[in-house]
Amino acid sequence: xxxxxxxxxxxxxxxxxxxxxxxxxxxxxxxxxxxxxxxxxxxxxxxxxxxxxxxxxxxxxxxxxxxxxxxxxxxxxxxxxxxxxxxxxxxxxxxxxxxxxxxxxxxxxxx
Amino acid sequence: xxxxxxxxxxxxxxxxxxxxxxxxxxxxxxxxxxxxxxxxxxxxxxxxxxxxxxxxxxxxxxxxxxxxxxxxxxxxxxxxxxxxxxxxxxxxxxxxxxxxxxxxxxxxxxxxxx
Numbered sequence: 648x649x650x651x652x653x654x655x656x657x658x659x660x661x662x663x664x665x666x667x668x669x670x671x672x673x674x675x676x677x678x679x680x681x682x683x684x685x686x687x688x689x690x691x692x693x694x695x696x697x698x699x700x701x702x703x704x705x706x707x708x709x710x711x712x713x714x715x716x717x718x719x720x721x722x723x724x725x726x727x728x729x730x731x732x733x734x735x736x737x738x739x740x741x742x743x744x745x746x747x748x749x750x751x752x753x754x755x756x757x758x
Numbered sequence: 759x760x761x762x763x764x765x766x767x768x769x770x771x772x773x774x775x776x777x778x779x780x781x782x783x784x785x786x787x788x789x790x791x792x793x794x795x796x797x798x799x800x801x802x803x804x805x806x807x808x809x810x811x812x813x814x815x816x817x818x819x820x821x822x823x824x825x826x827x828x829x830x831x832x833x834x835x836x837x838x839x840x841x842x843x844x845x846x847x848x849x850x851x852x853x854x855x856x857x858x859x860x861x862x863x864x865x866x867x868x869x870x871x872x
Binding site: 651656678679681683688689690691692693696698736738740745746747748749750751 | 762791798799800801802803806816817848850856857858860861862863864865866
């Protein structure tokens with residue numbers, strides 16, 4: 648059974664800092680990996696989707712990498728801002744068209 | 759476009775009561791999903807549908823039923839609510855297979871069972 652782990656569970660950084668969120672998964676037989684953002688009391692917003700054949704995807708200040716063989720992904724946020732404060736979730740698509748989610752990293756960016 | 763909408767936003771039930779959650783999408787997506795999110799945990803898939811008239815079980819289907827009578831709607835039913843079903847429920851949709859297409863999520867329904 649696929650298991651997805653995100654470390655750390657919570658992170659607090661000062662504004663302007665570059666930061667890295669980590670995601671690991673136990674079964675490397677995935678089709679893609681997605682990073683989502685969730686604001687308190689809200690739904691999920693897709694940030695980046697990396698297909699299994701890709702190594703990374705970039706969108707603005709966000710860069711996500713994927714190392715399928717080692718079962719790892721990172722989300723790099725450059726020049727963090729208070730508006731980046733949210734919970735970040737990673738999820739992988741495996742057999743059966745199912746997304747398996749990690750527990751999330753709760754990020755707080757302090758002004 | 760409204761995207762994915764969910765009704766209701768909040769609900770409180772007593773043990774043994776029944777209810778139906780409604781999910782609607784206006785993106786003409788084939789695939790629709792129901793998830794639950796519990797504190798400190800990621801989302802877990804309850805049921806999903808790959809097209810009108812079809813449904814399939816996800817990771818945690820027990821105690822729930824679903825129906826997809828129209829392409830744009832996906833209903834989640836609780837026949838006899840239990841306190842263990844207290845959770846936030848999210849609906850999502852995708853154009854096609856999740857292996858190639860991203861999922862779009864609704865705002866969630868917060869359900870409390872007392």
